[in-house]
Amino acid sequence: MTGTGAESGDSATPDPTSQPSTNPLPDPTFAAPAWPPPAPPVSEWARPPEGPEQPAYPFPQPPPPAAYPPPGYHAAPAWPQPGTAPAWPPPGAPPAAPAGVRTGVILAVIMAIAVVAVGGLYATSRGQDDPPPIANLPFSLPSGFPTFPSLPALPTGTPGVPGVSEPSVDEGPQASTFPAGDIDDLDRVCDENVYYPASPKRTGKAPHPVVVLKKDSPDDVRFQDRVYYFRDEGTTKAQERIWGSDDPAKVQLVACTDRAAVGTKIRNCKYDDPAPDTLALYRATWRLRIYEVATHRLLLDKKLPGDEQTCPSSVLVGPDKKIYATAGDRAVLAQLRKFVTK
Numbered sequence: 001m002t003g004t005g006a007e008s009g010d011s012a013t014p015d016p017t018s019q020p021s022t023n024p025l026p027d028p029t030f031a032a033p034a035w036p037p038p039a040p041p042v043s044e045w046a047r048p049p050e051g052p053e054q055p056a057y058p059f060p061q062p063p064p065p066a067a068y069p070p071p072g073y074h075a076a077p078a079w080p081q082p083g084t085a086p087a088w089p090p091p092g093a094p095p096a097a098p099a100g101v102r103t104g105v106i107l108a109v110i111m112a113i114a115v116v117a118v119g120g121l122y123a124t125s126r127g128q129d130d131p132p133p134i135a136n137l138p139f140s141l142p143s144g145f146p147t148f149p150s151l152p153a154l155p156t157g158t159p160g161v162p163g164v165s166e167p168s169v170d171e172g173p174q175a176s177t178f179p180a181g182d183i184d185d186l187d188r189v190c191d192e193n194v195y196y197p198a199s200p201k202r203t204g205k206a207p208h209p210v211v212v213l214k215k216d217s218p219d220d221v222r223f224q225d226r227v228y229y230f231r232d233e234g235t236t237k238a239q240e241r242i243w244g245s246d247d248p249a250k251v252q253l254v255a256c257t258d259r260a261a262v263g264t265k266i267r268n269c270k271y272d273d274p275a276p277d278t279l280a281l282y283r284a285t286w287r288l289r290i291y292e293v294a295t296h297r298l299l300l301d302k303k304l305p306g307d308e309q310t311c312p313s314s315v316l317v318g319p320d321k322k323i324y325a326t327a328g329d330r331a332v333l334a335q336l337r338k339f340v341t342k
Contacts, residue, residue, distance in 0.1 A: 173296035180248035186293065187213060187222045190256035195296035202252045202292050202299075206341050207242045210253035210290075212332065216316075216324065217259060225257075228329040242340065253299070254291050255336060259324060260303060261285040269311035269323065277321075281311060284324035288335055299339055304331055 171193075179198035180186055188194040190213055202208045212225040229243040245251055263283030270278050284306040290299040306325030315323050 180251075180293070183211060183213075183224055183246060183248055183251075186211060186248060186251065186254050189254045189291050189293060189296065190215075190222060190258075190289070193296065195291075196293055197295075199248070199293040200250070200252050201294040202339070208252045208340050209242050209245045209250050210255055210336055210340050211245060211251050212255045212257060212336075214257045215259070217318065220318075222256075228332055231329060232333055243336075251293055253336075253339060254293055255332070256287075256289045256291070257304075257327065257332065258287050258289075259284050260287040262324065263306075266309050266325065267311070269315075271315070277317070279315070279317060279321055279323050281309070281323050281325060283309070284326070286327045288327070288332065290336070290339055300335060302335060304335075307331060 173193050173195050176185075176188065176194050176196045180196050185196075189196075212228060213222050214225045215222040224244070226244040229239065233239045233243055241247075241250065261284065263285070266281045266283055268278050269281050270276070286304045286306060287301070288304055289301050291297065292299060304327035307328045309325045312323065312326075317323075
């Protein structure tokens with residue numbers, strides 16, 4: 001008996017009488033691809049198919065973006081790191097003072113301000129100008145507390161600063177910046193402590209010309225007395241140039257007469273011109289000063305009593321309706337002779 005050795009009924013035995021199939025048998029180890037192939041994903045970069053028979057293939061996609069950060073770059077870590085509490089203070093910062101020290105310093109400063117304020121109020125109530133010295137305050141500053149630099153002392157005589165005296169002013173005689181132009185300029189020798197260096201000094205042989213400048217009250221205008229010498233010296237031009245000159249460039253001496261005090265009433269004086277009027281005559285004391293015009297050197301300072309106690313024939317009437325007994329002409333002339341004729 002002949003055969004292949006296969007068992008009867010085996011479905012894998014080919015039928016010799018059957019016609020071969022035109023389709024090959026599938027390979028059990030190879031999966032046939034699906035046809036037509038699946039369409040690629042739609043993209044705005046897809047290119048339309050080249051023809052009706054060809055499928056659509058995608059246009060080449062742009063290159064993917066480069067990785068960031070580039071290779072070799074090391075980014076600083078996020079601060080603080082995720083999931084961790086930040087360290088404080090940052091590295092390198094000086095350590096903060098403990099809370100207890102800061103609180104102590106603040107309390108010490110507050111106490112100092114309070115004690116100084118209370119001390120100032122106490123000094124004011126006691127009538128003192130300055131608070132008690134810092135050494136007597138009942139506290140001490142903590143060690144290491146900064147000290148404040150002391151202010152420089154203000155110079156004595158600084159103007160415009162409270163509590164500092166003004167610089168002293170020289171109250172001595174002041175030289176005039178111009179020569180005397182008329183007799184009225186010589187009033188400054190009596191009232192303004194001024195002298196005229198350009199005027200002649202009281203030197204050389206006598207006589208030494210003088211003028212008498214009189215002032216009845218502080219509010220009156222000083223005037224020149226031109227008649228006091230007439231009775232005893234005469235009225236010639238030569239005598240006038242010595243006792244009552246009108247040329248200030250020749251005058252060496254100035255005699256200032258001022259009413260210094262007022263006494264009791266002497267009598268009433270009646271006058272008819274310009275209108276009937278009655279004025280009261282009072283006793284008075286006068287002050288006579290003699291100065292050298294060129295230097296303001298005081299040669300005489302003397303009080304003279306008002307010895308002319310009769311009613312004068314003519315008088316200048318002031319607002320107070322009073323007249324005053326004057327020093328007699330001979331009394332004034334007697335004081336002047338020792339300086340004018342010697």
